[in-house]
Amino acid sequence: MGTIGIPVKLIHEAVGHVITVELKGGASYRGTLYDAEDNFNIAMKDITVTAPDGKQSHLENVYIRGNMLRFIIVPDMLQQAPMFKRIGPNAMKGRGIGSARGRATILRAQARRGRGGSSSSSGAFFTHPNNQAFLTCQQAIE
Template sequence: MFPLSLLNAATDNQILIELKNGFCYNGLLVNCDKFMNVNLKDVTLTSKNGQEFWKLNSCYIRGATIKYFQVEPELADRVKDDDGFSGGAVSRSAPPLSVRGRAAAAAALRPRSLSARASVERRLQDSAISVHPTSHTAA
């Protein structure tokens, strides 16, 4: 599942978008384009310190400024089914699916067979390189 397919599926649903500058937009997703530019309506804008709120009828957000977006987990389940996702199932009690950035989101959703550390350890063993901690003693 890619962030753009998740955004397209979220059309006419509530969405929370956090921008790189820290401001959060919570509203109904009207549409999005291939650059992740989005139009929202009935928007509540929250300042980065969370102390100030503004109500907007509609707004346009440029995709390059999006840091994070969040949709309901049921929507994420539906997109996974449509995309033929073969990863593990998301429980109904799971928190909303969150995506931070395009590349990170795609990487996070790819199934992993080994953790990064296990992969490095395996490569070290395969190449017969041994790493020993050095001890320093005062002379």
């Protein structure tokens, strides 16, 4: 089996903290998380349940199956959890523009090296509607 992902690590880190869970049915549960499994089955205590119609009730303990969850809200303090910290010699280095090997990165690198056109070609950046940067090379027509 592979490594466990950050969401699973985060839910385990949230054990002992007050979380809010919304279920697929629309009900929300707010209480203290005291057990979490890798498949997102969770056990909570001292819960305030808000039904989809707004009615509130209190439960002492509840066990929620992972496939019933829509989303989980964890405390902001977990942003400082160790899983979000970079460790090792490259901890302070950013990924920068050229770390990926997508088409746009390759085109940028080729344009910097002067490949892909005559000496009168120019490169221009523009932003795609989904905020991905692309490089276009316009070649002068002779």
